[in-house]
């Protein structure tokens with residue numbers, strides 16, 4: 001059994017049955033959940049009007065600057081909630097507190113973000129988590145985006161592909177960077193994977209990440225998937241950070 005599954009099983013056994021965020025006791029019905037309905041209700045959903053492509057609130061004037069430099073294959077990106085306090089705690093728990101179980105709650109919030117929901121069931125679609133650099137993966141023991149993608153894959157009933165995209169180097173988070181310098185910061189950070197020959201052409205691929213800031217990471221990952229033959233790529237994230245001075 002992979003260590004992450006063992007950990008998740010242990011969590012089920014030993015964690016007190018209380019909400020991770022507000023510590024209210026969870027009802028018996030909610031024991032597979034970790035965030036109570038009240039806290040989930042507080043997550044502020046990202047709502048239109050937004051740029052049809054990147055899902056950022058519509059600019060006050062002129063075309064959207066955020067997605068102008070994205071590769072052509074990246075058709076749309078959507079996020080479920082704004083990275084406000086409660087959502088931040090949830091992301092933190094997913095990432096640093098070894099609580100992969102919270103992924104089910106985040107995936108529930110992302111349920112309606114599915115691109116082409118009216119397409120055929122499955123529809124050749126697949127989820128691709130944003131990979132971690134190997135060193136970071138070893139340190140953390142799991143990839144939070146993969147845990148999130150697996151929870152979303154259950155929700156949407158589509159497969160998760162982990163071998164088609166590799167991270168070739170780590171990119172330290174630098175929150176002060178502008179969208180353009182962020183794009184430069186992640187340039188070349190991903191490469192097509194060397195996994196068993198899965199054909200990507202003609203499939204609708206959905207990149208999954210926990211947080212969207214400028215979309216630079218998703219754009220760079222999409223570029224690597226394009227190299228591997230993908231033509232229709234979407235992105236979904238649980239949260240979206242507001243960018244100061246950027247509308």
Ligand SMILES: [Zn+2]
Pocket residue numbers: 019020021022023024035036037038039040
């Ligand atoms: Zn709560």
Ligand SMILES: [Zn+2]
Pocket residue numbers: 051052053054055056064065066067068
């Ligand atoms: Zn845009």
